[in-house]
Amino acid sequence: MASNQEEVKLFGMRGSPFVTRVDIALKLKGIEYEYVEEKLGNFSETLIKYNPVYKKVPVLVHNGKPISESLVILEYIDETWKQNPILPSDPYKRALARFWSNFIDDKYLGAVRKASSSLDEKEREESFKEIEVAFQFLENELKEKYFGGEEIGIVDITGVFIAFWFPVIQEATGLKLFTSDKFPKLYKWSEDFNNHPIVKEQLPQRETLLAFFKARFESLVASK
Amino acid sequence: MASNQEEVKLFGMRGSPFVTRVDIALKLKGIEYEYVEEKLGNFSETLIKYNPVYKKVPVLVHNGKPISESLVILEYIDETWKQNPILPSDPYKRALARFWSNFIDDKYLGAVRKASSSLDEKEREESFKEIEVAFQFLENELKEKYFGGEEIGIVDITGVFIAFWFPVIQEATGLKLFTSDKFPKLYKWSEDFNNHPIVKEQLPQRETLLAFFKARFESLVASK
Known part of the structure; x- marks a missing residue:
C-alpha cells in the first residue's frame, strides 16, 4: 500500500504511553513516518488545528488528513495497512x-x-x-x-x-x-x-x- | 447471513439509551432477536455471568457468545450482518x-x-x-x-x-x-x-x- 506519494506524520510527546501505542503500531506495520515532537502546555498551532476537540497528542496525519484518539488511530492503521494485523479477523x-x-x-x-x-x-x-x-x-x-x-x-x-x-x-x-x-x-x-x-x-x-x-x-x- | 440456527438475544432495560442503541441497530439490519428485560439493582445471574466486568446492560448474546458495551456491540452488529451498513467503508x-x-x-x-x-x-x-x-x-x-x-x-x-x-x-x-x-x-x-x-x-x-x-x-x- 505504501507509495512514494504517501505522507505519514505523527504528532506526539516522548514519554506519553498514548503516543507510544501509535509508534508501536506503525513500526509493526513497517510504515515510514515523520515524528513531530510537541511540548506540553505549548502545543503548536498545527496540533490545535488538527485536534481542536481535545487539543492533545497523539494525532496521526495521513496524506493531510488528521486522526485523533489513540484507539481510533490504531483501528485506522489496521484498516489502512493490512500487513501484520493487530485486530483479529473474526x-x-x-x-x-x-x-x-x-x-x-x-x-x-x-x-x-x-x-x-x-x-x-x-x-x-x-x-x-x-x-x-x-x-x-x-x-x-x-x-x-x-x-x-x-x-x-x-x-x-x-x-x-x-x-x-x-x-x-x-x-x-x-x-x-x-x-x-x-x-x-x-x-x-x-x-x-x-x-x-x-x-x-x-x-x-x-x-x-x-x-x-x-x-x-x-x-x-x-x-x- | 440469518439462518434458522441463529440465536440473537438482547439483555436490556426499557428506558436505557444504551440499550436503545442496540435495538435500533438490530432493527435497521432487519435481525430477529429475543429481548430479555433486566431489572436495575436486581440483575439476573445470567446477565452477571455474561458481563462480569461491568455487570450492566446492554449485553448482546449471539449463538451463546456474549458481547458487552454498546459501541462494541454496534461494531459487532455491523461486521456480522453486512446489510444497511452503519459504519462507512472508507x-x-x-x-x-x-x-x-x-x-x-x-x-x-x-x-x-x-x-x-x-x-x-x-x-x-x-x-x-x-x-x-x-x-x-x-x-x-x-x-x-x-x-x-x-x-x-x-x-x-x-x-x-x-x-x-x-x-x-x-x-x-x-x-x-x-x-x-x-x-x-x-x-x-x-x-x-x-x-x-x-x-x-x-x-x-x-x-x-x-x-x-x-x-x-x-x-x-x-x-x-
Whole structure:
C-alpha cells in the first residue's frame, strides 16, 4: 500500500504511553513516518488545528488528513495497512479485543488516574483496590503469550502503560500492586512485551522516566 | 447471513439509551432477536455471568457468545450482518465515525453526568457550558441530514440520548441548553432522527420518561 506519494506524520510527546501505542503500531506495520515532537502546555498551532476537540497528542496525519484518539488511530492503521494485523479477523474476537482495549482505557486507567489525583487517603486505597481488580480481570483473560495470541495485538499495544509505565511508577512510589506473585501471567506478559524487538525500540528511556516519576512523587509528598 | 440456527438475544432495560442503541441497530439490519428485560439493582445471574466486568446492560448474546458495551456491540452488529451498513467503508470516514461516537460517550455524556450528579452550583454551571460546547462541535460536524449522510449511521445511533432523552430531561428540569435557536442543524437532526420509522418504534414512551425525570428532579430539589 505504501507509495512514494504517501505522507505519514505523527504528532506526539516522548514519554506519553498514548503516543507510544501509535509508534508501536506503525513500526509493526513497517510504515515510514515523520515524528513531530510537541511540548506540553505549548502545543503548536498545527496540533490545535488538527485536534481542536481535545487539543492533545497523539494525532496521526495521513496524506493531510488528521486522526485523533489513540484507539481510533490504531483501528485506522489496521484498516489502512493490512500487513501484520493487530485486530483479529473474526467479528467476535474483534469485539473482545475492542472490549479489553476499552477496559484498559476506561476502567484500569480510570483507577490509576483516581489514585494519582486523589488527596483523600480512603479514596486512594479504594482506587488501589480497583487497580488490582482490573489486573485480576486481565490476568484471567490472558490465555496465550500475548492478548493477541502468539503475536502482539491491539490489547497488548493499548496495555503498554501496564507493561512499561506502571512498573516504573511502582518503583518511584514504593507501591507493590503489580507483582509476579500476585499476577504471574500478566507479569510474564509485561516482560515479553517490553522485550519484543519492535516494542523495545519505541519505549522511552527507563531511567529518565523513573527520575521523572520520583521527582513528581517527592514533590507530591512534600506538598502534603 | 440469518439462518434458522441463529440465536440473537438482547439483555436490556426499557428506558436505557444504551440499550436503545442496540435495538435500533438490530432493527435497521432487519435481525430477529429475543429481548430479555433486566431489572436495575436486581440483575439476573445470567446477565452477571455474561458481563462480569461491568455487570450492566446492554449485553448482546449471539449463538451463546456474549458481547458487552454498546459501541462494541454496534461494531459487532455491523461486521456480522453486512446489510444497511452503519459504519462507512472508507477507513478515514470510519475513523471519524468512531471519533464522534466516542466523543458523544465521553465528552458529551461525561458533562451530562457531571451536571446531574454535582451538588456544587459552580461545578453545575461549568458542566452546562461543557454540554453547550459539545453541542457546538456536533452542530459544526453535521453536514448532511444525518451524521451518517442520507442514512442513519453509528454516530446518529450513539446520539439517541441527545435526540430523544436530552429534550425530555430539559422539559423536566426547565433547562434550555439544546434549542433550535442555538443549534438549528442539530435540532433539526434530532427531529428527523426521532421520526425515522425504525427509530420511532424503538424509543420509549415520551410521557413515561418525562414523568420519571420530573419525579427525579423534584426529589433532587426537595433534598437540597
